Amino acid sequence: MSASARAASVHSLWTAAPAADKIPAPHIEYAQLSPVLIVFGVAAVGVLVEAFVPRRSRYTAQVGLAVVGLAAAFAALIALAEKGYGTTKAHIAAMGAVAVDGPALFLQGTILLVALVAVFTFAERRLDPMAHGRHVDSFAAQGSAVPGGDQERAAVRAGFTTTEVFPLLMFAVGGMLIFPAANDLLTLFVALEVFSLPLYILCALARRNRLMSQEAAVKYFLLGAFSSAFLLFGIALLYGYAGTVSYSGIASVIDGTAKTTPALASSTQNDALLLIGLAMVTVGLLFKVGAVPFHMWTPDVYQGAPTPVTGFMAAATKVAAFGALLRLLYVVLPGMRWDWRPVMWGVAIVTMVIGAVIAVTQTDVKRLLAYSSIAHAGFILAGVIATDRNGVSSVLFYLAAYSFVTLGAFAVVTLVRDAGGEATHLSRWAGLGRRSPLVAAVFAVFLLAFAGIPLTSGFAGKFAVFQAAAQGGAMPLVIVGVISSAIAAFFYIRVIVLMFFSEPKADGPSVAVPSPLTSTAIAVGVAVTLVLGLAPQYFLDLADKAGVFVR
Amino acid sequence: MNPANYLYLAALLFTIGAAGVLIRRNAIVVFMCVELMLNACNLAFVTFSRMHGNLDGQVIAFFTMVVAAAEVVVGLAIIVSIFRSRHSASVDDANLMKL
C-alpha cells in the first residue's frame, strides 16, 4: 500500500461524514438472541412494575414476572438447542458480537436455571420474624435509609419492601447470559458491567447487618471497578495489537492468517502489546472467577451480602465468568497456548492450595463457603488448562454441578437463625444434627459434594476436570489438586463433626421452617447433587456435545 | 507527532489512577481514580484507532464513557449510603469483615 493511500485513509478519519454510508445497518438475529432479549425485556418491565403497580401487589407481580420470564427464556433456549444451534448450526450472531454455540447455550441454560432457583430464595418471606404483621424477606425495607434510623423504622412500619431486587436480578442475569457468549471484547466488557452493577447494589440490600452489607457492597464495587479497569486496558492493548476487538479477528491476527495492513505490520511487531493485553484481560476475568491472588473480595462480599444474593452470585457469576474465560482462551488465544498455559498453571495451583488452606481456620459458614468456592475455582482452572474439547466439556459439567450445590448450601444457611438473624458463626451450628437431623443431613450432603466424595455431583465433576487435565498432560496439577482437596475435606468434615458429634447448646439457633420456595430451592439442590453424582452420563453427553466453540 | 506518545500518556494516566486507588482513603477519590484509569483506557483506544485507521477504537471509547457513567451512578449511590450510615467515606473505616 503506497504512502499516499495511507494518507488518504488517515484523512478519512478526520472527515467522518463520507464514512457514514460505509457503516452498514446492523443485522440482528432476534430469534437466536431471544433468551437474552426475553430476560432484558422482563427486567425492563420489572422497572415499570416498580413504577406503576401499587406496593401491595408488587411482590407478587415481580416474582411472577421473574419466574415466567426466566422460564420463557429457558424454553427459548431449549428451542434453540433443539434446532441444533448448539452443534451444527452454531455460528456468530449480531454482527459478530455474540456467539450462539454449544458452550454458550449450555452455560446460559445453567445460568437461567440457577437464576430461577435463586428467585425462589429471593422471594422467601417466612424466615425472618414478621414485622408489624407482615412477612418480610431478607432485603432491606429501604436501601437508602440509614440503618437503625427513623427513616428505616418508618419504612418498616409502612411495610416497604425492596422489590427492586427482582429487576436487578434479571439485569444481572441478562448480563451473565451475554458474558460467556460475547464474541468481541467490547461486548465482553459491557456484559461484565451489566451484570456487575446490579450485583453491587444487591449486595448492599441486606435487611440484617446492614453495615456489613454496605461494606461488602463498597468493597465489591471498588475492587470490581478496579478490575474492570484492568480488563479494559487489556482490551485496549489487544485492540492496539490486532486492530480489532472481535475474537475471530484477533485470533486470525495471532495466527497470522489475517490480511496484513501496514498498521498491523507495525503493531504486530512487538508482542508486548499482545502479551500484556492478554494478561490484563485474563486478570479481569480471573477476578470475577475469584482466583488467587484476585480472590480477596470474595470472603468479605460473600459474608456481607444477603445470603440469597451470595448464593446466586457464587453460583451464577462463576458460571458466566468461566464461560467467558474459556471462550477467550479457546477462541482468541489457542495460538498463544504456550504463553498463557504456564501462567494459568501457577494461578490454578496457588488458587487450589491457598483456598483450601485458609478455609481450614475459618469460623463463619459463609466465609468458609467463600474460601471453598475459591478452592473450587482452582479445580475448575485445572480443567480449563486441558485446552481440548475434553477440557471444555468437563468444565461445563463441573460448573453445572457446582452451581447447584452452592445455591443449595447457601439456601440452607438462610434457615439457621437466631435472634440476630442468620447464625453464621460455626460455633452456633454445634449439635444442629441433634436438633434437626434433616436440615443437617441435607447440609452434610452438600458438604460431601464440595469435598468430592463419590456418589455426589462434586465427585463426578472433580473427576471430570482432573481426568481432562491428566489427559491434557497436567498430571502434577492433578496431584496438587488431589492434595488440596484432601486439605479441603478436613474443614468440610469439621462442620459435619460440629453438627452431629457435639452436644447442642442450650441457647443454640433454631432452624426456621421455610416456605415451599426455599424448600424447593434446597430440594432442587439435593436432587441435582445426587442425580449428577449417580447418573451423570446424560449431562456429560450434553456437555460433551456442547464442547465446541464456534469461531 | 508520533502517536506512541499518546500511549505513553495513557499508560502514565493508568498508573496514576492505579496508584491513587492504592493510596487515597476517601472512597470518592478512590472511585475517581478508577474513572481516571478508564479514561486512560479511552485515550489508548482512540490512539490505537488512529494508528490502525479504523473507527472501532473511537466507538469503544463512547461505550466506555457510558459504562463509566453507569458505574458512577451505582458507585455514588453505594458510597453515599455507607457515608450516611457511618458519617465517613474513608474506605479504611469499612473494616467490619476480615480474616
Next chain:
Amino acid sequence: METLIGLLVAAPLLGAGVLLTGGRRLNRYGHLLGTLLALVSFVLGLVLFANMLGKSADDRTLTSHLFTWVPVESFQAQVGFQLDQLSMTFVLLITGVGSLIHIYSIGYMEHDENRRKFFGFLNLFLAAMLLLVLADNYFLLYAGWEGVGLASYLLIGFWQHKPSAATAAKKAFLVNRVGDIGLSVAIMLMFTTFGSFAFADVLPAAKGADATQHATLTGIGFMLLLAACGKSAQVPLQSWLGDAMEGPTPVSALIHAATMVTAGVYLITRSGAIFNVAPDAQTAVVTVGTVTLLFGAIVGCAKDDIKKALAGSTMSQIGYMIMAAGLGPIGYVFAIMHLVTHGFFKAGLFLGAGSVMHGMNDEVDMRRYGGLRKYMPITFVTFGLGYLAIIGFPGLSGYFSKDKIIEAAFAKGGTEGWILGGCAMLGAAITAFYMTRVMLMTFFGEKRWERDAEGHEPHPHESPASMTIPMIVLAFGSVFAGALFSLNSRFVHWLEPVTGHSEGDSPLSTGAVTAGTLVVLLLGVALAWLMYGRRPVPAVAPRGSLLTRAARRDLLQDDFNHVVLVRGGEHLTRSLVYLDHSLVDGVVNGTAASVGGLSGRLRKLQNGYVRSYAVSMLGGTAVVVAATLLMRAV
C-alpha cells in the same frame, strides 16, 4: 484295628468336650466320666498292644488316614495316625499313668469346686498328648505339641485366683512358645527341603540325603532341639518347670514328670534319622542333656519345697534321656526305657508328695515335715520304693535304665565318652544325695511342723484309697518295670525296628560301670545322711554357701531372664509406645498442625482493608504480566 487308633484320641477328647461345655449339671459325676474315658483309651491301648504283639516285629506299624487338614498346592497337611512300637510305648505310658492320675485326682480334688473342669482339662491333655505321639507327620505333631502346652497352661494355672499360679502358667506357655518357634521353623525347613513333613517322606529322605543336604538337616536338627528344650525343660529353656509346680500335684505328676515333659525325648528319638546324619546337632543335643542333668540335680539339692526338689530331679532325669537320645542309635532305646521307668517312679514320687501335702494342709516346705513315716506308712513305703528306684538301687527299674545310659555315654568313645560318662556318674551321685535328702527331711527325724497362720495344727494322716492305690500300682511299676524290660533285653528288641539300635563298644565293662555307679551312689547317700540324717534339720533354712543360694534361685537363671528379658522388654515396649505416639503419629499430626498454622498466617492477609486487597490485585497483575512476558522470553 486302624479305627481304634482314632478312638484312642477321640475318647478323652470327647470327655474334654463334654466336661468343659456341659456346665454345672455335670458337677456331680463329671470326674467319674473323665476317669472312665481315660480308662477307655487305656483299654483301647492294651487291645492295640495285644494286636501288635501278635504281629511279626517288622510289620507292626499301623497307619490310619482320617482326612486332609490343610490342602494348598504342594502343602498338603494330613490328619493321619501312625502307631508303631515307639508310639505304642508312649500310648501305654500316657493312658496308663494318666488313668492312675485320674483315679488319684478323684480323691485329691474332692473339695475343689471346679473338679469337673479339672478332669476336663486332664482329658484334654490326654487327647493332645496322644495326638502328639500318634501323629504321622510333624505338622499334626505340632498341633498335639501345642495342645499339651495349652493343657499344661490351663492346669498349672488351675487355681487362677492365686497370682503365682497364673504367672507360672503364663511363663510355662511363653517359654514353650519359644521352643515352638524351633518346631515350626523345622517344619518349614522340611517343607522347603523335602516338599513334605510326613515322617514317611522326611525320615527316609533324610537317611538318603547326600552331603549337600547335611547343612539343612543340621539346621532342622537344631530347631528340633530348640523345641525339645522348651517342652522338656532343658537348659536354657528350663526355667518354667520349677514354677509349674504351682499346679495341683496330680498335674505335676502326670504332665510335669511322667509324660508331657518327655515329649522332647520323643521328638528327638522320632527324628533319629535326621540326627544320625547331622552329627553337629547330635553333639548339641548331648551337651544340652549333660548340662541339664547336672543343672537339675544341683537345683534339686537346694530346694526345700518338696515339689520343687522333685521338679529339679525331673529336669535332671530328662537330661539323662536327652543325652541318651543325643548319643544316637546306641542311646535311643535306653532314652525311651528310662523315660518309661522314670514315668513310673517319678509319678509315684509326686503322688507321694501330693499325699504328704494332703495330710499336711498343703504344706510344701520339707523343713516343716519330719518323721512322717509313722503317720502315713503306705505313702512312706511307696515313696521309698520310688526313691530307691530313682537313685538306681540295684534291681529296681531306675538301676537298669540309668546304668544303661551311663554305659552308652562311655560307649560314645574317646574323651567325649569319658566326659559324658563322668558327668552321668556325677549326676547319679548328686541324684542319690538330693533324693536321700528329701527322704530324710520328710519321713525321718523328729516332727518339725507347728501351727500355721490360721493357728490349727496339721494332723498328718494317711490318704484315702483312691489316692493310695495308684501310688501302690506305680510303686510296683518302679520296682519291676526295669527288670521286666531288661530281661534278655526285651525292650531293645521291641523298639529296635523303629529307632534302630547298635551296641557301642564301651571302654568299661558293664560290671565296671555298675560298680562305679554303686560307689558314687553310696557316697551320695552317705553325704546326705551326714548332713540331714545324723543331726536334726533346722526348721528355717541356713544361709548356706554361695552355690546353695544360687541353686535355691535356680542358679540365677530366673534373675537373668528377669533382668534381660522382662525388664528389657518392658523398656522396649514402653519406649515404642512413646515413639508411636510422638514420632509416627507426631509426623502426621505435625503436618496437620503446620497446615493450620500456615492457614492462620495466611488469614492475616485478609485484613479487611480494600486498599490492601487492591494492592494484592495489582501485585498479582504485575506478576501475571511479568510471567507472561517471561514465558515468551524463555
Next chain:
Amino acid sequence: MADSSFPILTVTAVLPAVGAVATAAVPAARKAAAKYTALLFSLGTLVLALVTLVRFDPNGARYQFTENHVWVKNFGLHYDLGVDGIGAVMVALTALLIPFVMLAGWHDADPLEDRTGPNRRWRPTQGFFALILMVEAMVVLSFEATDVFLFYIFFEAMLIPMYFLIGGFGDRAHAAGEDEAARQRSYAAVKFLLYNLAGGLIMLAAVIGLYAATAKQLGTGTFALQDILNARASGKFDLATSTERWLFLGFFFAFAVKAPLWPLHTWLPNAMGESTAPVAVLITAVVDKVGTFAMLRFCLQLFPDASKWATPVILVLAVISIIYGALLAVGQRDIKRLIAYASVSHFGFIILGIFAMTSQGQSGATLYMVNHGISTAALMLVAGFLISRRGSRLIADFGGVQKVAPLLAGTFLVGGLATLSLPGLAPFVSEFLVLVGTFSRYPALGIVATLGIVLAALYVLVLYQRTMTGPVKAGVEGMSDLKARELVVVAPLIALLLFLGVYPKPVADIVNPSVQHTLSDVNKTDPKPALEAKK
C-alpha cells in the same frame, strides 16, 4: 457357573442398602422395630452370600455371577460385578459378621437423653443400625466390583457411614468423662476419615492416571479389569515402567492406609479404642479387609511388574508391622487399643502372605482375612461385654473376673487363644500357611515373622492374666456372667473358629484356584523343594 439371569451379586449388595433406608425410616419411638428390621435384612444378605458361596464353582471361570453394564461412559466407568473365590469368601465373611455385630451392639445405641427436649428428632438407634447396613452394602460392593473405578467409588464412599459410626457412638462409660469422651471420639473419627480420605485421594490421582494411560493406548479410557487384562495379554496395553510404578504406589498407598500397614497404622488404635466394640469389629474385621483384598485383586493384577519391584520394601514393612504391632500391644493399658495393635500385627501377616507371592502365602493370607475377622470379632465383642459391665477400658480396672463370670472369662480366653493362633483354632492354619509361604521364598523374613507368635502369646496371656485371674478386684465383684443374647453372639463364632481350625478344606478349595490365577498374573511359581530341584 450360575445362570447370569438373576443378578445375585447386585441383590446381595442392594439388600442391605434397602435395609438401611427401611431402618432409618422407622419412627423414633419404635427403636426395637428398627433393630429387628436391620437384623432381618442382614440375615437375608447372609443367606444370599452363602448361596453365592455354595453355588460358586471353584474350577469354573475366574469371575462368576458376572454382571456387566456401562455406568458412565465418559469416565470409562462400568458397573461390572463378579466374584472369584477370594471375593466370594470375603463377601460371605462380611455378611456373616454383620448380624453378630448388630446383636452385640443391640443396646449400644439406645438413646440416653429424653425424647422431649430439643433433640426429640434425634434417632441414634435407627441411625446406628442403618449405618451398619450401609457399610455392609458398600463393603460387599467393593468386594464384588471388577471395575477399578467402581471399586474406588465404594472404597471411598464407605468412609462416610463408617465415620459416623465411629464419631457418633462411643462407649457409654468413659474414664475421662462424657465431654472428654466426645472430644476423643470425634478426634478419632476425624483421624480415621482424614487418613483414609488422603489415601483415597492419592489413589484417585492414580486412578485418573490409569484412565489417561488406557485412553492413550486403547483409544477409549476404561477401568474394566477384564478389558485391561485382556488388552495387556494381547499386548495392546503396556505401561511404561515408571508410569506403572507410580500408579502402583498410588493404589498401594491407599490400601496400606486402610489395611493398615506400618507406619500408616496410627489411626486404627484411636478408631478402635474410641468406638464401641461392635463398630471396632466392623472396622478391623470388615472394612480394613477391603484394603488387603484390594492389594490381591488390583495391585497384583493391574501392576504385576511394579508389584514385584516393590515387594522387598513391602515385605520388610509387613514384618515390621508384625513385630511392632505385637510389641505395642504388649505395652498397652487399654484393652481395645491392645486388640487394635494386635490387629496391626495380624495385618502385617496378611500383607506378608500376599507379597510373598507363593500359593501358600496368598491362600494363607486370604484364609487369614477370614479367620482374623472371626477371631477378632470373638475377642473384641467379648471384650466389649466386659467393658460395658465394668464401665472402663483400662486393663488395670479388672482382675479375677474368672471367679465371678467364668463363662465370660472362658470365651475371652478362647478368643485370645485364637488370636495367638493356637492349633485347632482357625487362625493357626492361615498363620502357618503365611509363614511357610514366606519362608519358602524369603527364609530370613519368615523366621523373623515367626517371632511374632511368641509376642502374640505374650500380649494375649498378659491381657488374660491381668483381667481374668488373680483375686477379684473392687468393681468386679458384682459382674454378671454372659447373658443369653451375648452367648448367641459368641458361641457361633467360637464354633466357627473350631470348625475352620480343624477342617478349613472347603474354604481353601474355593480360594486356591483364584490364588493360582493371581499368581499367574504376576507370573510367579512356587519355589520347588530343594530335593526335587536337584532332580
